[in-house]
Amino acid sequence: MTRLPDETTRFLHATALARQREGRVPGLLAAVARGGELLWWEGIGTAEVGTDRAPGPDDQFLIASITKTFTAAMVMQLRDEGRLGLDDRIGDHLPDVSHPTTLRQGLAHVSGLQREPVGDVWDTLVQPDEDELLKNFAAIERVGRPHDRWHYSNIVYAVLGRLVATLDGRAWEESLRSRLLDPLGLTRTTVGFDGGPQAQGYFVPPFHDVPRPEPLVQTRAMTPCGGLASTARDLARWSAFLADPDPAVLSPDTVEEMTQPQVLMDPDRWNAGMGLGLFVVRAGDRSWVGHDGGMPGHITGVHTHRESGTGGIVLMNNTGSPDPTAFAIELASRVVDDVPTDDAPWQPGTEVPADLAAVIGRWYSEGQPFTFAVREGRLEASADNQPGRKPSVFAAEGPDRYRTVSGRERGELLRVARDDSGVVTEMHWATYRVTREPLGFGEQPA
Numbered sequence: 001m002t003r004l005p006d007e008t009t010r011f012l013h014a015t016a017l018a019r020q021r022e023g024r025v026p027g028l029l030a031a032v033a034r035g036g037e038l039l040w041w042e043g044i045g046t047a048e049v050g051t052d053r054a055p056g057p058d059d060q061f062l063i064a065s066i067t068k069t070f071t072a073a074m075v076m077q078l079r080d081e082g083r084l085g086l087d088d089r090i091g092d093h094l095p096d097v098s099h100p101t102t103l104r105q106g107l108a109h110v111s112g113l114q115r116e117p118v119g120d121v122w123d124t125l126v127q128p129d130e131d132e133l134l135k136n137f138a139a140i141e142r143v144g145r146p147h148d149r150w151h152y153s154n155i156v157y158a159v160l161g162r163l164v165a166t167l168d169g170r171a172w173e174e175s176l177r178s179r180l181l182d183p184l185g186l187t188r189t190t191v192g193f194d195g196g197p198q199a200q201g202y203f204v205p206p207f208h209d210v211p212r213p214e215p216l217v218q219t220r221a222m223t224p225c226g227g228l229a230s231t232a233r234d235l236a237r238w239s240a241f242l243a244d245p246d247p248a249v250l251s252p253d254t255v256e257e258m259t260q261p262q263v264l265m266d267p268d269r270w271n272a273g274m275g276l277g278l279f280v281v282r283a284g285d286r287s288w289v290g291h292d293g294g295m296p297g298h299i300t301g302v303h304t305h306r307e308s309g310t311g312g313i314v315l316m317n318n319t320g321s322p323d324p325t326a327f328a329i330e331l332a333s334r335v336v337d338d339v340p341t342d343d344a345p346w347q348p349g350t351e352v353p354a355d356l357a358a359v360i361g362r363w364y365s366e367g368q369p370f371t372f373a374v375r376e377g378r379l380e381a382s383a384d385n386q387p388g389r390k391p392s393v394f395a396a397e398g399p400d401r402y403r404t405v406s407g408r409e410r411g412e413l414l415r416v417a418r419d420d421s422g423v424v425t426e427m428h429w430a431t432y433r434v435t436r437e438p439l440g441f442g443e444q445p446a
Contacts, residue, residue, distance in 0.1 A: 002039055008338040012040055012331055019314075020044045023322040024204045026211050029055040030327070031313040032335045033236030035244075039335060041232055047199040047317070049211050057232040060188060060198040061315040063300045064293025067228040068157050069238075071172075072107050072277020074164045074179055076254050079103075083167055086276075093163050096134045103163075105146050106156040107276040108262035112144035117155050117222070125217050125296075133158060133221040150263045150274050154225045161224020172224050183249050184237055189230040191223055192216075198229070199317040201297015206320075214297030214319060226293065232313050239304045239311030242278070242289060259289045259306070279303075283329050286336070288312075292324045301328040308341045349376060355400070358424040359416060364438040365429060381429075383408065404429075 004012075016030040026049055031041035043054035055061075078084050084093060086104040091097040105111040117128050117136040128136050137159050144151050165172040173191050181189055188194065193216075202211035219227035230238075245255045261273025261280050273280045281288045281303060290303035290311070297317055301324025304311040312332030314324045352360070352374050359379065363370050369384040373391075379402060380391040392407035400416035412430035419425050427434035437445060 002034065002339060004040055004335065005338055008334060009040060011334050013042060015327075015330060015334075016042055016044055019322050019327055020316075023316070023318065023320070024209065025316045025318045025321050026202050026204070027055045027199055028314065028316040028321070029057065029059060029061070029199075029232050030315075030331060031057060031232045031236065032332050033232075033239050033311045033313060034309050034335070034341075036237045036240035038233065038236050039339075041313075047197075049200070049202065055199050055315065055317070056197065058188065058197055059315075060190075060193050060196060060229040060231055061300055061317065062193075062201065062293070062295040062298035063189075063228050063230045063235070063302075063315075064226045064295040064298060065154075066230070066235075066291045066293040066300060066302055067224065067226050069242075069277050069291050070176055070180055070228065071157055071161050071164065071224045072258065073250055074175060075103060075107060075160055076258060076276065077179055077250055078164065078167055080251055080254055084163075090159060090163060094134070094159070094166060096138070097159065098138055099140075099142070101146070101156065103160070104262070104276070106153070106160050108274050109150050109152050109156070110147045110263050110274075111153060111156055112142050112146045112148060112151060113153050113156055114140045114143050115151070115153050115155070117158075125215060127218065127220045127222040130162075130221045133162060147263070149267070150265045154222060157225035158222045162221070164224070180249065183246070184241055186230070186234040186237055189228055189234045189238075191227050191229075192219075193229050199298070199315070201295070201317050201319070203297065203319045211318070217296060226295065232315060235302045235313050236311065239290070239302055239313070240309060242304050243306045243309040243311070259287075279325070281325060281329065283333060286333065288329050288332075290325075290328070292328075294319075299324050301325050303328045303332065305332060305336055308336050310336050310341075347376070349374065351377070353377065355396075359427070361436075363427065363434045363436060365432050365434045367438055367440065369438070370434070379414075381408075381414075 020028050027045035027047045029043050032039050041057050043056050047053050047055045087102050090101050101111040118139045161172045164175050168175045201214040203214050204211045245252050258276040258278050263274050265272040265274050271282045278289045286305055288303040292301035297319055299316045299321035301314050310332050312328030314328045356374050356379050360372050370381050372381050379394040382391040390407050392404050394402035395405045397403045402414040404410050404412045409430045415428045417426050
């Protein structure tokens with residue numbers, strides 16, 4: 001296991017302690033993970049008032065809306081299995097649903113539908129059961145235009161969970177166990193508490209310091225949007241999966257798709273976007289993917305820097321706890337700064353494919369220089385005037401035809417033109433002409 005520098009652990013401890021004191025959190029568990037393992041963790045305070053037992057990495061907290069990341073992953077599994085399309089309407093698969101809302105809109109919180117079920121569910125603390133869920137959904141308001149702005153909706157995610165259960169022909173919890181929890185070894189991630197070590201949730205009033213226990217809400221049909229409990233150790237594995245997914249569980253390309261922002265969450269500051277079930281938060285020059293959650297007495301967050309595989313995890317047992325997103329990212333950012341991951345060593349290639357030998361070198365398009373090169377047997381293109389930007393990578397699609405599979409112009413075609421003797425004369429990339437010498441539009445080579 002990687003050992004953190006003493007200065008790093010002092011910073012992590014001081015940060016967690018300050019959050020616990022300033023937020024008046026009876027007990028918190030803060031952790032930083034990499035590759036599924038906890039590099040550092042610390043419990044501060046108490047898991048249950050009246051005891052001196054600090055929370056540990058195997059204590060369950062209610063993770064609330066972090067549950068949505070699991071529901072989203074299952075929807076994407078079904079998409080990859082060909083059983084639905086993201087631009088299908090929910091009603092295409094649940095005939096009782098009349099709202100013309102697509103799966104993509106639901107996953108990204110851009111449906112424009114109201115946030116909660118009908119009625120004052122957070123006064124009564126009574127959530128709808130399975131029979132009531134779709135009746136609730138039919139009666140909710142459209143409070144905004146689809147795709148107009150980000151508007152969080154718990155009830156839409158509950159219905160997405162219902163869709164998973166319907167297509168799988170089993171309870172949502174059974175699908176979750178079979179599709180994600182068992183394959184990833186998440187043994188302490190359960191619907192509600194499992195009876196093992198756990199943290200009691202509290203509310204600490206603003207004008208005195210005596211915590212009051214919060215009630216445990218039975219999430220019922222709303223479970224797919226916020227009903228799970230979990231531990232720091234399990235969430236470390238979930239963070240690792242989001243950084244480097246097991247293809248047997250979910251395609252890496254699909255997880256990458258889930259991390260692509262669909263809408264700005266904060267259009268004023270431009271520091272957070274919503275992907276497909278995942279928040280994408282920008283902090284400094286890094287992007288973090290994950291989610292936070294809040295239930296009575298429990299505020300939690302897990303955010304992952306995918307490039308380094310580093311995740312910040314915070315679990316707190318006060319309804320009024322500090323911002324879990326900022327807290328988790330601050331902890332994990334310090335570890336990425338102080339203990340960076342090594343790049344893979346450069347490896348020599350074995351051959352330059354014959355069809356690419358005449359393509360490599362300097363080319364120009366729209367007056368700008370590009371370097372085409374072969375790395376590990378694949379064709380790449382880099383914009384010479386944009387150093388540090390990841391190159392475009394191409395995959396052969398046929399004779400002198402290459403599809404851009406990542407980077408600039410992803411999805412576009414590169415066509416190679418040859419003269420009668422087989423010499424490459426020019427190329428076209430996304431229909432733009434690519435030539436060996438810089439030319440203006442309409443100019444011909446000398």
